Amino acid sequence: MSDNKFGQIPMVDLKEELRLIRDPVLSMLTEVLDSGDYILGDKGEQLEKQLAQYVNASYGLGVANGTDALQLSLRALNIGPGDEVITTPFTFFASGEAIAQVGAKPVFVDIEEETYNIDPSKIEQAITQNTKAIIAVHLYGQSAKMKEIVEIAKTHHLRVIEDACQAIGTEYDGKRIGAIGDIGCFSFFPSKNLGAFGDAGLVVTNQKQLHEKLSELRNHGSEKKYHHSSIGMNSRLDEFQAAVLLVKLYYLDIFLHKRKEVANRYTEHLSHLFKTPRTTDNREHTFHQYCIELDNRDELAAALKDHGIASAIYYPIPLHLQEAFHYLHYKEGDFPIAEKTAKRILALPISPMLSFQKQDYIISTVKRFMETNG
Template identity: 70%
Template sequence: MEEQNQQNFIPMVDLKEEVNLMGQSIIKSVTDVIESGAYVLGEKGKKLEHELAGYLNVSYALGVANGTDALYIALKALGIGIGDEVITTPFTFFGTAEAIAQAGAKPVFADIDEETYNIDPYKMEKAITPKTKAIIVVHLFGLSAKMSQIMEIAKKHHIKVIEDACQAIGTEYQGKRVGSIGDIGCFSFFPSKNLGAFGDAGLVVTNNKDLYKNMFMLRNHGSDKKYLHSLIGMNSRLDEIQAAILLVKLKYFDVFLHLRKEIAKNYTENIHKSLKKPKIYENREHTFHQYCIELDERNELSAYLLEKGISSAIYYPVPLHLQEAFSYLNYKEGDFPLAETIAKRILALPISPTMSREIQENIINCVNEFLGEKGSK
């Protein structure tokens, strides 16, 4: 890449611009923590839990070390372990199914809906067996899954629902924020997320007091009183510094979500109609953690954009059922054809709330030029 392109390279998400916007407030908040001398399970963490519980409209919120731990803690709080099965999607980040395996349970996959990329409720129901204890529903890329159908199926079969909302904080489904609909909601604050820390961080939420008590102990070595341990837990506490950073960023969060939607709207209206673009549904908000298109020439477009100084990303190139780590499950190519097909066609374009209109137009024009349309619709 030419030196000029390197200097003007457009990343998938521009975290430096966010720091430029709120950096002084973040520095002050972090300094407050340093000067307090309380670095773990302090007041910043408690305040963040309180504010996020209110934002998500749940009874209980608990900061943890990362999104994968959030999923693992949710599974353990529900008593899931060896001999149990948990159904999830094969088209998501590895951590979703990894947490199931770490809990000692068997990941069972069900294919996705080709329009939303989320798990298909009807295929999910067909995967239920007497060993099924829970479903992990992923709200992928910021769009909610079909929660009405999923909750109805779960109730019918007496199984629990964990919402993997790691990519979808703030997303609404029929007036409810995702994470508040199932038994437990799990969130990630990885730096590139719509609400991101300056390192790893996560959250679990619930409306069930007993589940909250279990998760409260699980994140801190199975203890609710110092040096007294009621169960085998883990060390998954949210750092005070990360909590301080998130409290500052939370003030900007709704504005940033609005800006993401505006950028997505511009993409959708102006990128050539021959490409498959995200579908918007009534009563199912999309917060665009990723803006993904589909085309057969995905790899060629990605290379073309890179030549123009524009990043892109493939989420996800290998579905989970074909990952080497899950070979023991004995899935094979062809078992989940929709997930496999989309994995070969999908491409994410840059989307940042601070992205200028000029940068947006550059990306749109380059995509359209690749298709030979010279920017026309």
């Protein structure tokens, strides 16, 4: 019998977050309604400027979602059929999907065992004459080793796209990620650390030519209305989502600090039981997810569910073993660290709104399970 007095504890408590920001959000949305300007308006421009400044990039461009951000970035770099793009197999499907969408070939490289990010020491052996770029994913909110990745890219004349969809606000060597490579991509899916009330995304760059190309591509290949110089996409960030994000951006650093507090508390109480997230001095972690690793992952997830506590597996099947990528002819055993991690990883609830009382209940439930089953 569950001793849960809190009701269901979700992975991210968006309802509780809304209680905090409801009034300023409604005020901002009312401004949009009254303006009659719903696409590519003032709120979107404000958001682009503020987020570019936030990550120390020269240019920001709002797009429809994080997946489009990745695809537009590849297209802006003229990557397409016959080209290869190196990335990690342990990430959300969109990281590989975007490569395939532009007609290029995803080439996977195994991950670091400690951080779950792409292992730079294994990248060079995957480079061929067809390699054009590296997509570095900052998984769960922790930066990849950008110094090593950028150095490899320079040596081999490759472009670097940062998939920062889970890592807004994360720092690497004192710099916020996103503006370290050629292009940075962000997702504002509602559950992200900076989340909209629907789909939304952003692309940042320090290169004017890339910004102009991205701007054209997101709007049907059009720089001037009804004049289309290329085949683009309809991937414009609407004013309602921009308005929501402007409000939530004000709270972002406060929320990130709270996430770190929650993560540190988990680690303090649970690190002796199983593998908990590792952090380093120059690679910050903003904890979009707090992932533990253990052999009896599925049993713990079931026990948490019985006690009204959500958990999630990010990700149960590495990209190279996904049915959609069978045509690449990868097989089980090709990337052993990613495959082992997929069988052991489990995310616990983490949110700026997670109270210490609820977290204590989660921790005590996990400890009881481990005492019996560890």
